[in-house]
Amino acid sequence: MRALFTDFYQLSMMQGYFFSKPKEVAVFDMYFRKAPSGGAYAILCGINEVIEYIQELKFSPDDIAYLKKSGYFKDEFLEYLKSFKFSGEIYAIDEGSIVFAHEPLIRVRANILEAQLIETAILNTVNFQTLIATKASRVCESAKNASVMEFGLRRAQGRSAGLYGAKAAFVGGCIGTSNVEAAAKFNLPALGTHSHSWVQSFDSELESFRAYAKMYPNATLLLVDTYDVLNSGLPNAITVFKELRDKGHEPLGIRIDSGDLEYLTKEARKMLDDAGFKDAKITASNDLDEYAIEHLYQSGAKIDSYGVGTKLITSQDSPSLGGVYKLSGVERNSKVEPKIKISNDPRKINNPGLKQVFRFYDKDTHKALADVICLDGESFENLESLEIFHPLYTYKRYKLQNFYTKKLLKPLFENGKFVGEKKSVKDIAQTTKSEKQSMWSEYLRNVKPPTYKVDLSQKLWDIRENLLTKHRS
Amino acid sequence: MRALFTDFYQLSMMQGYFFSKPKEVAVFDMYFRKAPSGGAYAILCGINEVIEYIQELKFSPDDIAYLKKSGYFKDEFLEYLKSFKFSGEIYAIDEGSIVFAHEPLIRVRANILEAQLIETAILNTVNFQTLIATKASRVCESAKNASVMEFGLRRAQGRSAGLYGAKAAFVGGCIGTSNVEAAAKFNLPALGTHSHSWVQSFDSELESFRAYAKMYPNATLLLVDTYDVLNSGLPNAITVFKELRDKGHEPLGIRIDSGDLEYLTKEARKMLDDAGFKDAKITASNDLDEYAIEHLYQSGAKIDSYGVGTKLITSQDSPSLGGVYKLSGVERNSKVEPKIKISNDPRKINNPGLKQVFRFYDKDTHKALADVICLDGESFENLESLEIFHPLYTYKRYKLQNFYTKKLLKPLFENGKFVGEKKSVKDIAQTTKSEKQSMWSEYLRNVKPPTYKVDLSQKLWDIRENLLTKHRS
Numbered sequence: 001m002r003a004l005f006t007d008f009y010q011l012s013m014m015q016g017y018f019f020s021k022p023k024e025v026a027v028f029d030m031y032f033r034k035a036p037s038g039g040a041y042a043i044l045c046g047i048n049e050v051i052e053y054i055q056e057l058k059f060s061p062d063d064i065a066y067l068k069k070s071g072y073f074k075d076e077f078l079e080y081l082k083s084f085k086f087s088g089e090i091y092a093i094d095e096g097s098i099v100f101a102h103e104p105l106i107r108v109r110a111n112i113l114e115a116q117l118i119e120t121a122i123l124n125t126v127n128f129q130t131l132i133a134t135k136a137s138r139v140c141e142s143a144k145n146a147s148v149m150e151f152g153l154r155r156a157q158g159r160s161a162g163l164y165g166a167k168a169a170f171v172g173g174c175i176g177t178s179n180v181e182a183a184a185k186f187n188l189p190a191l192g193t194h195s196h197s198w199v200q201s202f203d204s205e206l207e208s209f210r211a212y213a214k215m216y217p218n219a220t221l222l223l224v225d226t227y228d229v230l231n232s233g234l235p236n237a238i239t240v241f242k243e244l245r246d247k248g249h250e251p252l253g254i255r256i257d258s259g260d261l262e263y264l265t266k267e268a269r270k271m272l273d274d275a276g277f278k279d280a281k282i283t284a285s286n287d288l289d290e291y292a293i294e295h296l297y298q299s300g301a302k303i304d305s306y307g308v309g310t311k312l313i314t315s316q317d318s319p320s321l322g323g324v325y326k327l328s329g330v331e332r333n334s335k336v337e338p339k340i341k342i343s344n345d346p347r348k349i350n351n352p353g354l355k356q357v358f359r360f361y362d363k364d365t366h367k368a369l370a371d372v373i374c375l376d377g378e379s380f381e382n383l384e385s386l387e388i389f390h391p392l393y394t395y396k397r398y399k400l401q402n403f404y405t406k407k408l409l410k411p412l413f414e415n416g417k418f419v420g421e422k423k424s425v426k427d428i429a430q431t432t433k434s435e436k437q438s439m440w441s442e443y444l445r446n447v448k449p450p451t452y453k454v455d456l457s458q459k460l461w462d463i464r465e466n467l468l469t470k471h472r473s
Numbered sequence: 474m475r476a477l478f479t480d481f482y483q484l485s486m487m488q489g490y491f492f493s494k495p496k497e498v499a500v501f502d503m504y505f506r507k508a509p510s511g512g513a514y515a516i517l518c519g520i521n522e523v524i525e526y527i528q529e530l531k532f533s534p535d536d537i538a539y540l541k542k543s544g545y546f547k548d549e550f551l552e553y554l555k556s557f558k559f560s561g562e563i564y565a566i567d568e569g570s571i572v573f574a575h576e577p578l579i580r581v582r583a584n585i586l587e588a589q590l591i592e593t594a595i596l597n598t599v600n601f602q603t604l605i606a607t608k609a610s611r612v613c614e615s616a617k618n619a620s621v622m623e624f625g626l627r628r629a630q631g632r633s634a635g636l637y638g639a640k641a642a643f644v645g646g647c648i649g650t651s652n653v654e655a656a657a658k659f660n661l662p663a664l665g666t667h668s669h670s671w672v673q674s675f676d677s678e679l680e681s682f683r684a685y686a687k688m689y690p691n692a693t694l695l696l697v698d699t700y701d702v703l704n705s706g707l708p709n710a711i712t713v714f715k716e717l718r719d720k721g722h723e724p725l726g727i728r729i730d731s732g733d734l735e736y737l738t739k740e741a742r743k744m745l746d747d748a749g750f751k752d753a754k755i756t757a758s759n760d761l762d763e764y765a766i767e768h769l770y771q772s773g774a775k776i777d778s779y780g781v782g783t784k785l786i787t788s789q790d791s792p793s794l795g796g797v798y799k800l801s802g803v804e805r806n807s808k809v810e811p812k813i814k815i816s817n818d819p820r821k822i823n824n825p826g827l828k829q830v831f832r833f834y835d836k837d838t839h840k841a842l843a844d845v846i847c848l849d850g851e852s853f854e855n856l857e858s859l860e861i862f863h864p865l866y867t868y869k870r871y872k873l874q875n876f877y878t879k880k881l882l883k884p885l886f887e888n889g890k891f892v893g894e895k896k897s898v899k900d901i902a903q904t905t906k907s908e909k910q911s912m913w914s915e916y917l918r919n920v921k922p923p924t925y926k927v928d929l930s931q932k933l934w935d936i937r938e939n940l941l942t943k944h945r946s
Contacts, residue, residue, distance in 0.1 A: 009665030123627035154596035158633035192482030319792035
């Protein structure tokens with residue numbers, strides 16, 4: 001039912017186009033207007049799944065039968081759907097890239113029936129994965145050198161949220177996931193040891209720890225808060241760690257999942273050190289997010305790794321990315337005629353036309369300076385300097401010098417054929433890592449970061465102004 | 474990969490149990506500690522998908538190969554997994570029921586390996602669907618007699634969130650969904666007309682409206698805010714509505730998706746009425762939730778139906794239900810020995826033992842009075858009266874009289890065999906409707922509702938106290 005993974009109005013519009021202007025070619029841009037969680041940036045994620053969706057997109061006989069039964073669609077149109085496939089052009093920014101508000105992340109130029117159908121799946125896929133990759137990046141930034149593991153499956157918004165959320169979390173910087181399906185599908189480290197029920201099911205905590213250490217002598221990480229961390233969990237864990245060492249094994253460490261993590265981890269560190277287990281690691285979990293982790297870090301809590309669940313996999317404080325997919329032009333005589341949608345809110349007016357995005361880098365530091373959205377075909381490579389300006393507050397101007405540029409939108413599909421490159425999730429995570437290195441750290445700050453400059457080229461700005469003037473009259 | 478839809482620690486514990494106590498039988502309860510969005514209740518949803526999961530649960534050769542490759546699992550255990558199937562007992566409350574914090578919604582009594590494996594999928598499924606059904610119920614409560622359509626797929630947290638979220642929204646009271654896949658799978662009304670891009674793609678708004686009306690003369694609902702609602706959208710819509718009427722068709726109405734919905738819908742109502750289209754409906758959308766709808770209703774906005782997207786499908790203000798799955802007992806000589814997990818937070822201590830939940834109804838009004846969690850086997854049917862008390866603040870006492878009771882937990886699986894009843898989504902929605910009628914309206918209030926009484930039977934309370942005392946010493 002992959003073709004039915006769409007909104008009903010896409011199909012009613014398709015039928016409308018089919019009978020009114022079946023040959024129309026349109027340009028649509030996918031972009032968001034605001035980065036999640038009050039941050040300055042987002043990590044683009046979900047492009048691989050967009051590729052798969054486009055490649056596999058077709059209407060099965062069952063899909064056609066369902067649509068026919070609805071009584072809403074004419075036979076001629078259903079006949080067209082039977083042999084439907086995407087035959088247009090798609091450009092996208094590399095998955096794992098750092099992206100900003102208003103930049104076209106995906107650009108579709110295709111027959112309007114095709115371009116319209118794919119809107120919903122593209123938005124669903126890219127909105128969610130980008131949201132979670134961004135959240136993971138924020139959490140990992142706050143954890144500094146401590147590692148972060150994703151284990152939110154039980155609170156994820158459904159199975160695919162858990163599956164692709166785990167992928168996105170890895171792209172954003174997590175070291176692995178508790179989700180076995182995700183680990184298998186994306187070749188990620190699967191992590192996890194035991195829960196409270198393991199401890200409860202034995203007659204005593206000590207007995208449960210012994211049984212675990214016996215089973216996993218080289219991977220003994222014990223959850224110490226089923227009854228009482230300092231008075232029961234840790235003394236029992238240390239007893240078992242000593243028994244392990246006597247048999248020639250070193251324990252991995254402990255996990256604390258409740259209580260005051262600053263106090264408990266400081267005490268636990270002392271107890272472990274005093275008992276001779278300086279290398280035993282302390283893992284902390286319990287409803288954590290980037291803000292809680294930041295405070296734990298500042299307070300000197302002794303935490304080597306974090307398990308982060310609910311608040312990461314749902315992006316709790318900002319559980320949706322409002323990515324949109326807007327018509328920006330239609331073809332007339334093989335040329336793209338720019339189109340605009342007007343709104344009282346000036347930030348909601350779309351950028352018309354067939355566009356490209358350039359990132360400007362400083363030649364010496366190789367840090368990103370600004371992005372410019374421009375018309376397709378514009379180039380800035382041979383300029384000595386470029387004065388850019390804020391698209392709404394045009395008095396805000398900035399002169400770029402000593403730069404080189406990179407074109408961000410790259411071809412994925414041409415004439416319906418995949419012409420891009422599909423990277424492994426580990427490679428995508430690597431892209432994110434180097435993208436973050438190309439950014440000044442201010443922009444990666446979780447709280448009140450500065451705004452990264454994303455301006456319009458003069459040519460694009462002029463077209464936009466002209467269309468606004470035209471619609472005013 | 475259905476069997477891998479789990480957390481890695483379930484598998485590491487399973488292997489641990491397999492080699493330390495493979496015959497252990499345990500009891501687990503699924504429950505939540507706090508209803509979402511500050512409400513008093515939740516709508517239980519997802520039971521059908523739990524049934525399907527249990528019925529189809531097995532490890533494929535690929536799953537086994539993946540686990541073997543990890544190097545973490547021994548051959549003897551992998552051999553066991555090859556023929557794994559669930560062979561235990563599951564009780565659950567009827568899907569669509571109104572449920573409250575701390576009540577066991579699902580009770581599993583099974584070999585501990587089996588009971589442990591299924592934790593993650595049960596939580597993922599029931600947490601999400603219950604969350605969205607509850608949110609939808611809240612939104613529909615605020616909409617009073619206006620209808621609510623779900624159309625959040627593009628912002629849902631992945632494809633299955635959109636799919637099962639649409640189901641849950643229908644259970645909670647929505648009249649249909651934009652999600653074609655969900656409509657097809659669950660036999661729900663698929664709804665939707667056209668977007669701004671339809672309007673933009675034509676040379677003028679009027680032309681676009683005419684084309685839509687030509688295609689759908691008996692289902693003409695026009696989106697009027699692409700350029701300017703009152704000065705362009707409505708005049709053009711009315712022109713087309715008149716042309717339609719001249720040809721013998723009546724329009725459905727208009728949709729407004731931006732701007733001030735109170736002002737615009739009042740003005741639109743006047744313009745439509747004055748033009749002779751008193752039956753044309755006004756649909757409103759734009760980032761709505763139960764709070765915004767409540768205010769629109771209070772302000773007298775002229776809205777016949779709402780389209781609700783992002784904030785419903787993600788339960789934006791409360792994007793996770795913290796449902797847990799806790800070990801409450803292990804079998805010793807065919808009897809369940811109660812087990813407890815202790816926490817500093819008294820609301821986090823689980824209720825031990827094999828339990829049942831009763832709802833007490835008033836014999837005259839048939840309204841629910843209170844719920845009592847008790848030990849399996851207890852009965853209250855022939856009592857004249859019953860004094861119930863708050864489990865933590867035991868001075869809070871209440872005398873139930875003139876009541877009859879219903880047992881909420883019912884058998885779904887016995888010896889691994891499905892013995893329950895699987896209802897259609899429409900029937901589940903019907904259950905929700907009658908459940909809501911059995912509740913005093915105070916409990917359904919969205920903001921600051923009173924707490925519905927969920928108390929423990931004296932027997933259960935005694936067991937809990939005894940275990941706490943035992944662990945203190």
